[in-house]
Amino acid sequence: MLLASLNPSIVAGGHDVADAVRIDGATLSRSDLVGAATAVAERIAGAGRVAVLATPTAATVLAITGCLIAGVPVVPVPADVGAAERRHILTDSGARAWLGEVPAEPEGLPHVPVRLHARSWHRYAEPSPDATALVMYTSGTTGPPKGVLISRRAIAADVDALAAAWAWTPDDTLVHGLPLFHVHGLILGLLGSLRIGNRFVHTGKPTPAAYAEAAGSLYFGVPTVWSRVAGDVDAALALSSARLLVSGSAALPVPVFDELVRLTGHAPVERYGSTESLITLSTLVDGERRPGWVGLPLDGVRTRLTDDDGAAVPHDGETIGRLEVQGPMLFDGYLNRPDATAEVLGADGWYRTGDVAVIDGDGMHRIVGRESVDLIKSGGYRIGAGEIETVLLGHPGVDEVAVVGVPDTDLGQRIVAFVVGSGSPQELIDHVAQQLSAHKRPREVRIVDALPRNAMGKVMKRELAT
Incomplete structure (x- = not known):
């Protein structure tokens, strides 16, 4: 079951949690989540793809959870996206309705509200693991955003691999203030918590004070967040009681890494991934955490480096190569774009990431950057x-x-x-x-x-x- 902690039989068996999710001033127990999200599922079951304006609110949590219960693919839409890009996402995805909040310009789609206090205890059969859970759109840096098809199986495989790498358990309280339309905030933060069964706290804006006040054991942040935490001594000291600090979405500057170690006592965990691959590399809870390096392949993941001719690049920690990955968390292709899919996803199951990297003799990976702009031939x-x-x-x-x-x-x-x-x-x-x-x-x-x-x-x- 993708949302393992929301299995109605678990909640009915007396394993409820009063504060399973805290977000935007609302607190939802595990039974609240099951009942309210199932009520959402009843309203949209069989609707095809639906768009969710992914603001950090309880309505967004219930909308996405309800869709996953009903087996309806979700199209998360950034709340601050421009009108032209929003129109492209809606048209390209074929979304049939807005679920939850709705933007000022709904582009003609009907609106299905989320009722926070509605409850249903209907039992839905678990959809196929191969069914599409999310259609997440790329940032569109090289053209119109592409819809990335992410299966239920991929999400489950990735969260389980990260749980093993980070010793992530139901006893954790996971804290972040990241967007709910990205892999980092949505799949790892929210859906990961609903699968693992830990408490989840969304701070709204990811300020150092909000992170410190949340009193979590596991924190997610992007480098900008960690830079601000490292610059706030009181907040950084408060995070010393945490178990793990995780940084991703971009390279963490070494001075920030070192300052976090000095103030919190924790060497941050760094990891690597993309919308298409989810997370495939990470440093480990009980392994080396080397500044500037993103670690080892997760369980089930294989990597390789190739040169311009497709030949293997030596793992000497210096020689740069094109990074390719293979694993159970890879996407199923780009929606409506078989040409773009074929360019990056081979018939052999290897995904050409577009990033360049080095690998040392111990298998540690360092990401150099994007091949298109970060590989300089001089x-x-x-x-x-x-x-x-x-x-x-x-x-x-x-x-x-x-x-x-x-x-x-x-x-x-x-x-x-x-x-x-x-x-x-x-x-x-x-x-x-x-x-x-x-x-x-x-x-x-x-x-x-x-x-x-x-x-x-x-x-x-x-x-x-x-």
Whole structure:
């Protein structure tokens, strides 16, 4: 059963939890979740795909849970998405209705409200593990967002593998303040909690004070969240009583990692994944946690690195290759896009991630970045932008940085660093040259007021590289 902790027989057997979910000022017991979500299921059973405006509210929790109970695929829609992108998501997904909250422009779809106090105890048969649970849309950095088909089996496999890697149990209280339309916040945070049976607390905004007040044992955050926690001594000290701090969705700067260790006593767990693959790599609760490295393959996962010709790349911790993964948590393809699916998902079951990485002799993985923008070919060398960014972020005069390769008639590509901060360009170039090989130093550092970002907060390197 995908939502194992919500099995009605478990709740009926006296294993209820009064505060299974706390979100947006509401507290739901496990029986509240079962009864209210089943009431939602009765209203939308057989409806085909439905759109859920994924705000961090109890209505969103019940809407998504009700769909999973009824076997209706959910299309999570970001609350702050632009009108054109929202229209594309609704049209491409074929969503038949809005469930729960509705945006100001519903695009002509009917609205099915979620009644927080409604209850039903109807028993639904468990849908097939191969049935689609979610259609999650990519951020659209290389074109219109693509609908990623994620099965119930993939979610269950991923959560179970993470539970083994992190010793995640029903005794945990999981805390985060992340969006409920991403893998990190929705699948790992909410659905993971409903499968494992732990208490789940959503803080709303992921502020250091809110994290400290939640008194959890397991915390999820993106690097920006952890940077703010590391900058708030009182909040960081409060998190020292936690069991595990998990960082993902982007590389955690080494200075932030080190400061969290100093203040909380915890070396953060870092992990790697994508909408298409869910989480496939992680450092382990009882293993090495090396700053800048995302760990080992989870149970059931295999990885490989290839060069431009498809040949295997050595696992020496230095040689960069294209990362491919295989495992039970992979997606089933892109909705309505067999061409795009074939480009990244081979008939042999290997997913071409589009990321480049290195693997050392112990199997530890370090993500260099996206092949399209983070792999720089300069003077005959293959250089990872992420490695240079990590070194620059360790300089006190650097607040934010993006490293790109720009066309160069002599080198092929020239390494250029765009920096937000107070450091001088020559000082920063010399800093990299002291830490890394000479060919990895930026040929140019440009001090800027801000880095261009998309609606999801990701740096748009293509704009910088032109």
